Amino acid sequence: MSPRIRGLHACRAWFQARPRAADAVLALALLVAGLPQLYLEELPGGLERYYAQTDVWHLLLVVAVTMTLTWRRSRPLAVLGLIVAGEVVIAVAHYPPAAPDMVAFMVAVYSVAAHRGLAVAALGGLVALAALNAFMLVFPGDMALMSVLTDNAFVVGVWALGRNLRLRRAYLAELEDRAARLERARGTDARAARVEERSRIARELHDVVAHHVSVMTVQAGAARRIMDRHPAGAREAMTTIEEVGRTALSEMRRIVGVLRTERDAEPAGELAPQPGLGDLGELLDHVRETGLAVQLWIEGEARTPSPGVDVAAFRLIQEALTNTLKHAGPQARAWVRLHYTDRDLTVEIEDDGRGTATIMAGNGDHPGHGLVGMYERVALYGGELRIGPRVGGGFGVRARFPLEA
Template identity: 50%
Template sequence: MDRSRLHDAVLAGVVAAASVSLFVLYGPERLQAEGLPVHGMQPPDAFGVALVVLSCAPIVVRRRWPLSALWAGLAPEALLSGLGYGTGTASLSGMVLLYSVASHRGLAISLVALAVALTAYLTGAAAGPVGPVGWNEYVIVVVVLVAVWGAGRSLRLRRAYMEELKDRAARLERAHAADTRAARAEERSRIARELHDVVAHHVSVMTVQAAAARRVLETDPELAREALSAVEHTGRLAMTEMRNIVGVLRTDGQAELGPQPAVKDLPALVEQMREAGLPVRLQVEGTEVPLPAGVDLAAYRLVQEGLTNSLRHAGPGAKAVVTVRYLPGELDVSVEDDGVGVKEDQTEPPGHGLVGIRERVTLYGGILNIGPLPGGGFEVRARFPLKDGQ
């Protein structure tokens, strides 16, 4: 037996004990002593007590079958009145069962139950052996039954409200979990782009420098040593940037990340590419303004990827120009080289770097142009819109 059924069984026993006590104490002699007419009212006996107990027994199943329990409780009560034992002896069980219907069933069924309970009491009171009662007693009984019914309805509404709150909380929790998953997926995508840009750039530079060191190793050991030192320096830079990017993953978001590269770091990038063997010129036009962090990083990565592709694909002797233009409401960034460019059937050099750059530019509402120049060479150019004066 579950806990609720046990509680109902105890409640049925308490109500039955109270009802039997009222049935035995308020017999014809007691009522006559108080000056009330009895008109042939039957004295309490074992059969009457049994009917009182039967009227209280349905309380045990009041939660599972509340309406059926009310009908089962009203039947012995009507029999008590019909046999002349008087009315009201089992009214306690009737109120409990009416409350149960109101608190566990819908409005229509609970209204029917209230109407039946009122009709059963008023009919028994009017035709019972005690004789007609005053209208004030009718009013009191009606008020009590309606109050019991209202208490049950209030409990049902409160229970429905609490269920709605729980359901809403569950929906919010699911939505929050979905948002968290989406944020994590977006963060993984961002980290993947950052790692690709960092690794592709630095590994390309290291490859070129290592190849140069191999070519001059026997003829010019000093130049080879400088190239190998540059390879070491570039490798350390790559490791530092990768630690800054993925360090947060090792500490669940608590790592102290270093600042991400930005447009102000382009001179160092240009110098690095010069050391790798690609002559690069940097020119800045217009009045510099503070840039949003995302646009600042995207512009840097665009230049980094553009120079990396120039280093890999432009060919020997090629030169590159990096131009940063601060225009009203717009940032224009381009990387041009005068190398061999790409084949006629290609729209951009192989690899995924420029694809990632296209995603970055699109993310911030920019326009990206990638392709060969009319006079030869290759261009990577992006225009980022700046809002609110940025």
């Protein structure tokens, strides 16, 4: 951008910030352009015989009438009244009409219409029309019907232009306000989405940590019990603990990475995809390595659920088996059933252990965080969840997920 254009932009910004100064410059420009007319030796059409000679008082009246435009935006009706009053004084003194005060009259009509409400603007328009017709009667000149109609139409047109620009400014202001409201609403939605995402990540962390730490705890206990009489089995258990620990750290690193800033986030290539029902076999293998007998049944024609339902079903099974590991007892068995229909997927996890009371009690009088996470996760995808004791002993979790969003 050239220095000249930058200077013009800076000047425009300065005047926009100081509207009264801009209006004062407008009034001065009218005076500079129109005052030489006052010193013409002859008026058009020989009208000079009807008027008094221009003198200092005439000059001062024209300057005073024109400079009132300085307040045309803040006090438009008062400015119009002062200009009309000044024109009356000029007419009574028989001074000839001058371009500055006539243009100032039109600018005042426009300002009333553009900067005031309809009632005040209508009053200003009526005052302007009355003053115009009175001036045409007082000042000598052509009073032909066409001239009268043309002058009145011109005043009405200037008034209508001011009203149109006012309505346009109000419309643009409403659009800007609506855009600002939408922007604030988007910001609120974004904050709500961040809160929801953090809640989801908290559930993910709970599932990951609870499952893997439970597996590691069970394996460590088994290794301690058999360390003296079965060192090979103890080493195998310690190897499982190491592998599960690495897996837990990897998943925790991936999930926590979502919370990092873009600058600190890991490269996208290092982030593994979310687990789903396709990883169920690996999960059950890990659980079986802890000593818990788990069987899997798949009924119906397997269908691919939505990614969210896929993750939710996997995490539900993971959480339920984690609770079985922690609370069911050493001789417990577990069953996992996946039942597909055309419209939904039913997931059932049951065990025959003795941990029903512990699971339901949770922390104090409230269900544990894992059960709360189950309810939230299933409800998020429009599913249904039932949790409670099994007939004949043990504990059961049954969830139904719709396959379509």
